[in-house]
Amino acid sequence: MKTRFNTYDIICMVAELQRLVGMRVNQVYDIDNKTYVIRFQRSEEKVVLLLESGNRFHTTQFEWPKNVAPSGFTMKLRKHLKNKRLESISQLGVDRIVALQFGSGEAAYHVVLELYDRGNIVLTDYEWTILNVLRPHVEGDKIRFAVKEKYPLDRAKTDYSAPNEEALKEILSKSKPGDNLKKTLNPNLEFGAAVIDHVLLENGLTGNMKVNKEQGFLVERDLDKLVKALKQAEEMLDNAKNTVAKGYIIQRREERPAAEGETKFLLTNQEFHPVLFAQYKNQPFVEHETFDRAVDEFFSALEGQKIDMKTVQMEREAMKKLQNVRKDHDKRVTELSRVQQDDRKKAELISRNETLVEHARMAIQTALANQMSWDNISLLIKTAQDNKDPIASVIKNLKLNTNHITLLLSDPYDDDSEDDEEDDDKLDLKPMLVDIDLSLTAFANARRYYDQKRNAAKKQQKTIESADKALKSAEKKTKQTLKEVQTISSISKARKTYWFEKFYWFISSDNYLVIAGRDQQQNELLVKRHLRAGDVYVHADLSGASSVLVKAAGRPQPPPRTLAEAGQAAVGYSVAWEAKVLTRAWWVQAHQVSKSAPTGEYLSTGSFMIRGKKNYLLPDQLQFGFSFMFRLEDSCIERHREERKALTAEDTSDVISDVTTQDNDEEIVVSDDDEPSDTEDSKKTDRLESITEETTQIKIEDAPKENEKESREETVADAAKEAESSDDDSDSGVLHTHIKIDHGTGEVHTESKTRTISEISDASDEKFTFPALPKMSKKTQKKEKKAPEPKNEEKKETLKRGQRGKLKKIQKKYKNQDDEDRALMMDMLQSSKESKESKKAQKKAAAKPSKSKAGHARAQRIPQPAPLLLEADSEEEPEPEVDGADAAGADTDVELLAQLTGCPYPEDELLFAVPVVAPYSALVNYKYKVKLTPGTSKRGKAAKTAVQVFLRDKLGSARERDLLKAVKEENIARNFPGKVKLSAPQLHKHKK
Numbered sequence: 008m009k010t011r012f013n014t015y016d017i018i019c020m021v022a023e024l025q026r027l028v029g030m031r032v033n034q035v036y037d038i039d040n041k042t043y044v045i046r047f048q049r050s051e052e053k054v055v056l057l058l059e060s061g062n063r064f065h066t067t068q069f070e071w072p073k074n075v076a077p078s079g080f081t082m083k084l085r086k087h088l089k090n091k092r093l094e095s096i097s098q099l100g101v102d103r104i105v106a107l108q109f110g111s112g113e114a115a116y117h118v119v120l121e122l123y124d125r126g127n128i129v130l131t132d133y134e135w136t137i138l139n140v141l142r143p144h145v146e147g148d149k150i151r152f153a154v155k156e157k158y159p160l161d162r163a164k165t166d167y168s169a170p171n172e173e174a175l176k177e178i179l180s181k182s183k184p185g186d187n188l189k190k191t192l193n194p195n196l197e198f199g200a201a202v203i204d205h206v207l208l209e210n211g212l213t214g215n216m217k218v219n220k221e222q223g224f225l226v227e228r229d230l231d232k233l234v235k236a237l238k239q240a241e242e243m244l245d246n247a248k249n250t251v252a253k254g255y256i257i258q259r260r261e262e263r264p265a266a267e268g269e270t271k272f273l274l275t276n277q278e279f280h281p282v283l284f285a286q287y288k289n290q291p292f293v294e295h296e297t298f299d300r301a302v303d304e305f306f307s308a309l310e311g312q313k314i315d316m317k318t319v320q321m322e323r324e325a326m327k328k329l330q331n332v333r334k335d336h337d338k339r340v341t342e343l344s345r346v347q348q349d350d351r352k353k354a355e356l357i358s359r360n361e362t363l364v365e366h367a368r369m370a371i372q373t374a375l376a377n378q379m380s381w382d383n384i385s386l387l388i389k390t391a392q393d394n395k396d397p398i399a400s401v402i403k404n405l406k407l408n409t410n411h412i413t414l415l416l417s418d419p420y421d422d423d424s425e426d427d428e429e430d431d432d433k434l435d436l437k438p439m440l441v442d443i444d445l446s447l448t449a450f451a452n453a454r455r456y457y458d459q460k461r462n463a464a465k466k467q468q469k470t471i472e473s474a475d476k477a478l479k480s481a482e483k484k485t486k487q488t489l490k491e492v493q494t495i496s497s498i499s500k501a502r503k504t505y506w507f508e509k510f511y512w513f514i515s516s517d518n519y520l521v522i523a524g525r526d527q528q529q530n531e532l533l534v535k536r537h538l539r540a541g542d543v544y545v546h547a548d549l550s551g552a553s554s555v556l557v558k559a560a561g562r563p564q565p566p567p568r569t570l571a572e573a574g575q576a577a578v579g580y581s582v583a584w585e586a587k588v589l590t591r592a593w594w595v596q597a598h599q600v601s602k603s604a605p606t607g608e609y610l611s612t613g614s615f616m617i618r619g620k621k622n623y624l625l626p627d628q629l630q631f632g633f634s635f636m637f638r639l640e641d642s643c644i645e646r647h648r649e650e651r652k653a654l655t656a657e658d659t660s661d662v663i664s665d666v667t668t669q670d671n672d673e674e675i676v677v678s679d680d681d682e683p684s685d686t687e688d689s690k691k692t693d694r695l696e697s698i699t700e701e702t703t704q705i706k707i708e709d710a711p712k713e714n715e716k717e718s719r720e721e722t723v724a725d726a727a728k729e730a731e732s733s734d735d736d737s738d739s740g741v742l743h744t745h746i747k748i749d750h751g752t753g754e755v756h757t758e759s760k761t762r763t764i765s766e767i768s769d770a771s772d773e774k775f776t777f778p779a780l781p782k783m784s785k786k787t788q789k790k791e792k793k794a795p796e797p798k799n800e801e802k803k804e805t806l807k808r809g810q811r812g813k814l815k816k817i818q819k820k821y822k823n824q825d826d827e828d829r830a831l832m833m834d835m836l837q838s839s840k841e842s843k844e845s846k847k848a849q850k851k852a853a854a855k856p857s858k859s860k861a862g863h864a865r866a867q868r869i870p871q872p873a874p875l876l877l878e879a880d881s882e883e884e885p886e887p888e889v890d891g892a893d894a895a896g897a898d899t900d901v902e903l904l905a906q907l908t909g910c911p912y913p914e915d916e917l918l919f920a921v922p923v924v925a926p927y928s929a930l931v932n933y934k935y936k937v938k939l940t941p942g943t944s945k946r947g948k949a950a951k952t953a954v955q956v957f958l959r960d961k962l963g964s965a966r967e968r969d970l971l972k973a974v975k976e977e978n979i980a981r982n983f984p985g986k987v988k989l990s991a992p993q994l995h996k997h998k999k
Contacts, residue, residue, distance in 0.1 A: 412443050595620070
């Protein structure tokens with residue numbers, strides 16, 4: 008199979024890719040350590056160029072999987088090539104080296120792609136000084152491929168012209184005896200083996216002709232044809248520089264095992280060429296508009312082709328097993344038939360030579376009775392044979408250790424009668440060696456052989472009778488294997504990896520996508536690339552805890568049930584799993600997460616700064632579940648649309664205050680090895696010492712008193728506005744909905760009760776938690792105690808979360824204030840707020856360090872950047888704004904999640920299965936599930952056991968079992984949190 012470019016391919020591809028000249032580099036990615044992708048853009052046109060060291064370069068229309076973290080070489084390419092214009096793409100001489108120039112003048116950079124031997128990619132500046140090299144090495148004594156060395160441009164070959172007759176004669180004269188024409192010419196020419204084969208066939212020659220042979224290639228006779236052919240090859244390369252070639256993929260027909268009477272074939276890609284060469288005209292091929300497109304199709308289909316070839320191999324093995332069963336049966340029957348024939352012949356020869364056999368047996372027994380040694384007996388028989396003794400002559404071997412002798416017997420009645428002749432012909436009684444038991448008479452020996460013959464006949468009959476059943480069983484098993492192989496092959500092809508599968512992930516009970524990082528690099532990637540305004544960030548103050556994102560951009564705030572499940576994931580993917588420790592996780596909004604550290608401090612990879620309030624979740628049990636989700640066919644999606652339905656706002660209005668508690672203002676550094684600090688009011692001087700430690704400490708700072716006072720005044724102003732708007736249409740009763748969530752089962756219990764405001768205020772044992780309100784001074788608290796209770800007022804609309812507490816305080820504090828006093832107070836507060844905001848803006852501008860252009864560009868790369876709350880900012884958390892892009896992304900995520908279901912219906916059409924590990928409460932309604940708790944079983948063994956449990960489920964359909972079998976073993980257990988203990992009904996039976 009062809010896997011790399013030759014000289015002719017490079018010339019054609021360079022000519023075709025001239026259309027990229029003038030486009031700018033948008034980004035650079037790496038697929039693996041040899042393959043890199045450069046994304047170009049020109050206005051609305053986008054093109055992706057793929058470079059593979061040593062093998063190929065072409066544009067691609069397929070989505071290749073990129074590495075999670077870019078390599079150092081990729082970062083170097085990004086640094087020098089980003090936003091640069093592609094000025095030229097050319098071939099160095101006629102060698103297999105391609106040079107791409109980005110930028111012009113002294114700002115130019117060259118990327119050199121070597122497509123021979125082990126290959127290489129080199130980045131140089133405008134003077135061809137190497138800035139970075141993919142594979143540093145030394146060629147010879149002088150040429151070094153290393154940083155700060157000059158790239159050797161003069162080593163590339165510059166001439167590919169066809170040799171003249173004299174040069175050809177010299178080349179042919181150096182050929183070794185037995186060498187063919189192609190083997191002799193290829194090392195001395197730059198055309199490539201495929202082009203040479205083509206032009207030789209076009210001119211009446213073949214590459215397999217032996218040089219200087221009468222039946223092969225003779226210089227005197229065929230030299231003119233060879234000169235003409237090589238001239239034609241030179242013209243082909245010249246024309247390729249100026250034209251865009253078509254693309255051809257040469258295929259090979261592979262026979263596939265099938266049922267009797269059927270013939271199946273599989274076409275596999277073998278070669279890619281810009282011209283349909285003469286040697287491939289009789290083979291199946293696929294034609295494409297351009298060579299670039301053909302190469303892209305060829306390499307993109309390799310993975311699918313590997314699956315097909317693996318399927319064919321498994322089918323062949325299955326058919327081979329069936330053929331082996333048939334061969335073994337035939338062999339056994341044939342062997343039993345041969346044994347019967349031999350035993351019958353031996354018995355017949357003993358019967359016909361009964362006297363001779365008896366005399367030979369008695370002679371040996373007499374010698375043994377006279378106590379002669381075995382050597383003397385052998386010598387005695389040899390002496391008698393020399394004397395032509397008829398009895399001794401038939402004795403050919405002594406097996407006295409087994410009490411046997413071997414006689415050479417023949418038919419004594421060979422010419423007696425025609426009947427005997429016919430019978431002899433039928434039995435074919437030729438002379439043969441027969442073992443005689445000395446302890447039995449000749450008649451008994453003959454009977455022994457007849458008995459053996461009868462036993463062999465019975466065994467043969469049983470073999471034939473059981474063979475039908477065995478063959479039918481083998482055929483049935485083979486057909487089942489072929490069917491399973493074909494099914495798994497089709498499933499593997501249909502399987503598309505979702506973008507979130509490279510992380511820890513699950514879908515919450517309320518249909519929110521939750522993703523978590525596997526390591527520090529993935530934690531960094533999650534926040535930088537996937538955190539959007541409106542998402543929720545969840546973390547736990549534990550070593551190794553993952554950064555968890557609840558994707559909620561463009562959707563309502565995630566319900567408490569989803570937040571609790573995300574908190575379980577944050578704790579489970581940490582040291583808490585192995586230590587079996589229950590602890591709390593916490594969540595914040597996306598705009599509170601930042602990568603910018605305070606002045607003088609540094610944040611390592613996977614660490615982030617949290618500004619503002621943390622919302623702590625209640626600790627939950629370490630219970631995960633393992634299950635499978637199934638990809639639905641598009642027509643079946645609608646019937647599963649509401650199976651993971653989020654709780655409504657009415658159901659969750661009071662749950663947040665029960666589920667979460669909030670701390671004071673804090674500034675927190677989140678890392679994979681977080682540990683809580685010993686004190687909550689650490690000083691700024693301790694910060695610089697803490698960052699030198701490997702374990703990042705949590706830093707907490709109380710807001711200054713001035714800011715606290717200002718924030719309190721803002722809160723009062725906001726509360727006054729709300730009170731003013733609610734005075735006119737108030738109601739005497741407030742509807743309280745108490746919601747309790749069972750995190751083990753996911754069930755929600757609601758209890759509603761209408762209570763008057765006076766009853767609420769009179770209840771001495773009632774406590775309220777208001778996470779968004781600031782602390783209040785002692786003076787304010789005293790005033791509130793002295794203020795009389797408000798009168799009952801009617802309210803027509805149900806109050807939102809947090810408004811009841813504000814209304815209660817407002818009515819106490821502003822009971823005696825009339826409309827004029829209220830308006831005057833609002834004007835004063837408004838002017839104070841404006842002056843305060845201007846002062847804060849000045850402070851921000853002075854404290855904020857100037858950023859370089861590169862830093863600004865890096866910030867612009869983060870989609871939907873949200874404002875960060877600094878220490879001096881207001882305590883009021885701004886509501887995240889959702890733009891059109893976020894809304895569109897949210898719709899896309901919802902549609903993506905709607906394709907997956909954990910409880911398929913019998914009438915559903917399923918495409919493939921996806922393994923999922925999630926908090927057990929999120930998997931309650933799934934069809935297949937087992938519970939995972941901290942234990943001692945290794946992940947791989949536990950995963951295999953769980954799959955066996957699912958496969959033996961009587962409620963599972965055949966299609967579902969096929970989909971489960973098609974999942975690769977390495978993908979099943981990769982999301983397990985660690986060593987586990989499985990819990991499932993009757994698990995011990997499945998283990999056995």
